[in-house]
Amino acid sequence: MTSRFRHILFLSMLAILILSASLGYGADITVTLTLDRTEATTVDSVRMKVSVSGVRESTSSPGIQGLENFYVTQGGTSSRVEIINGQMKAGVDYTYFLQPRQTGTFQIGPAELMIKGKTFQSNTVTLTVIKSDQATGSDKGPLFLVSTLSSNDVYLEEQAIYSLKLYIQANVRDISLHPLEMEGITLTQLGDAQEYQSIYNNQSYKVIEVGFALTPTKPGGYVIGPAKMSMTVLESRRRSPGSLFDDPFFHLTTGRPVTIASEPLTLNVRPLPDKGRPTNYIGLVGRFEMTSHLEPSTIEAGESATLTVQIKGLGKINLIPDLNIPSLNDTKIYADQPVLNVTKDRGGIGGSKTMKWAIVPEKEGQTIIPSLTLSYFDTTTHQYRTLKTPSYSLNVLPGQGQRDTPAIGSAKDQGADNTVKKAIKELGRDILPVHTSIKALSQPLSPTRINPMIGLILFGPLVIYGGVFFIVLFRKRSLESQTEITAKRAARKFSKQCRQDDLCANDLLLAIRDYLNEKLGLSLGAVTAHEASVILESRGASHEAVQYMRDIIQRCEDAIYTGQGQSPIVQDLDMVKLIKRIDKEIR
């Protein structure tokens, strides 16, 4: 196992360990079913996703109800790990593509999934399938833009949904939409562009759809568009046959800038009618609903109840005014900051506005909270409507003579054992007492200045390590240089021994052994011809020199084993030259 591999393995294991610990074993499991659109034609494909949160891997595929009217194609499974507000969550997403078989409004779901022996159910979604109104017979080519308007006749401030569909058969990139600017019309994009497959004129296209909420601010007739989109169409460019680059590897593409436009559309904007206009009408147009509730309906004098009013729907939510409760006798009213939630989806711009009041009656009896009203122009009925909350009656029991600090939504809490718990009343405020323990006099460690002791603790380990490191390095270098000196001396010593007149085979063999030991840092007790040749070859000596050395040692061994080890050996061998050569060749 190499050091790098070991390093990567260790870090990966550490990361997995941290990840596993963070994910938590008993995380909540939730199943969510979503569609990429709520309306489609019979020739469109709709992407459906079943997201399972709280599990790390898929165990079984989900069973989904309500798919009888669709052709279903599996789009794959993917795992995900996400960090939300510092908490890590894992999940699995199952993707499907739905092709409607017929028109109608269909409820899809719930998706059911068996995880760890328990069945989990998702929400349901509704998909409206309309008939495709595409023209047939005319071929529009591989690239064209279609614009549609949900209604050609609207009232002032009424939203119309303007859709742009780019049909693509070619390979394109860098798609950009030219901004549409018209006086008297406000365009707001609704969400991100959607991509799906569709059929047009019996041909399959990839469709990129962008939706806009179109809100007229002046009455009159308008021409919308044409909308224009620019993009780069990629075209294949092949080299001439037989060319060196006529190979798929060198198959190049070039980009051609293209701008396409949709057909212009007409829009008629009617002014809001005067008939039936309420006196308190402030220009709100759309479709809205109002809900309200008062909790609790019975309280003690001095306690607070919370009135909540929520208005939600389609239209300019931010135009909804802050409603006011008229002042009531012996009752304090505290308004909370309204919460505005604006949404932009395929249905248009909408959302909700939630208002809350803390109502604190000071005397026992019945407190009547009058109804609150909001007028708007309804785009469904084309009439003015006024939303009203019911008139609430708050039953006030005798209190304890002291008024609560109003706390919206927290007047009373329900305990775990269903006992009613009261909010804690703060009766007074003061500082907490002095510290009296003798430990208060112990000196805290506060190293704001680097004194010798702190310096020693901070830098001592580094200095000690550095010192020891250099000592070890120095010693290692010393040993190496010692070995190097010995190696350099080895040839000189050997030459000196060879120059003796009465050099016998025994002495020559010992001299060769000593030379090899000193030169190569070995500790051989004796050396044979075979050993010497193996050692020298492994250290890079030439074959010729090795062979020569082998012969000399062989001759010495022969002389020793024939009883002539102490006799002077014939000096026809140029040992000094051989050793000098070996000295140069070996490492």
Add this chain to the structure above:
Amino acid sequence: MAISFHDRSLISPLLILSKKHVTHQYFIQMVFIPFIVCSLLFIVTYAQGQDQTGEEIFFKANLAYNEGRYQDAIEGYHQLIRKGYRSGQVYFNLGNAYFREEELGKAILFYERAKILLPRDADLNFNLGYALDQTQDAIPKSSDFITQTFFWINNLNLGELFLGFALLNIVLWGILLIRLFIKPEWTYYGVMIFLIPWSIAGLSFGLKWYQVTMDDRAVVLQEQVNIMAGPHSDDTVLFQLHEGAVILHERVEDEWALIRLPDNKRGWVKNGAVEKIIGAAYS
């Protein structure tokens, strides 16, 4: 009863001295040893007195505080600080005493000093919050990148961060030292495991040290102060601050201090009207 002049057992040693009948042995027994014993007793008593002084002052100051003699308590706690007892608890008690004396600025000043040493003390955080609630000026909180990113350093004091880093420092370099001689596998994993906390602890200690030593916060001590456009009494009054406002202190020129608010309002104020939290008195 007749007293014989020669009865030495009844004659005072001093008389003997005066009579010059004393010997060297007598001198050692009767003068030198008692002197040494007395000296030792004095030293021991003095030393004990020195040890007890801090405690005594502390108890007396606490007693004065509990009996409502807040000026005596303030003097006692200041005496302790002058003697070197610069603990967070003493600063806290001093802050309490100033609060009772209705000197809100000084109370906040000493609470802030205590907070540097006792960042997690619940009593201190409550009292400081309560004292800050009593101030008149709504000063925006400065958004500090360091404290937001390294949020844990707000809950640890400099000493704790130093000890943590020192421990990791010794362990890490110790393992590296072992690896100079032998390289068992555990030392490799040891270095890998300790390297990350060592780096974090070192960085945290460095940042905390910078935060503490470069702390330029100051507290307004006077009931109401005019913040001037320049270091002169006849300059334009830019705005007013009230007792207890925590501001940033830039520099001092003559008797004037240049101060700044987190929203970058700047101006000059008489130096005595504000006091730095990390000032000469603290360090």
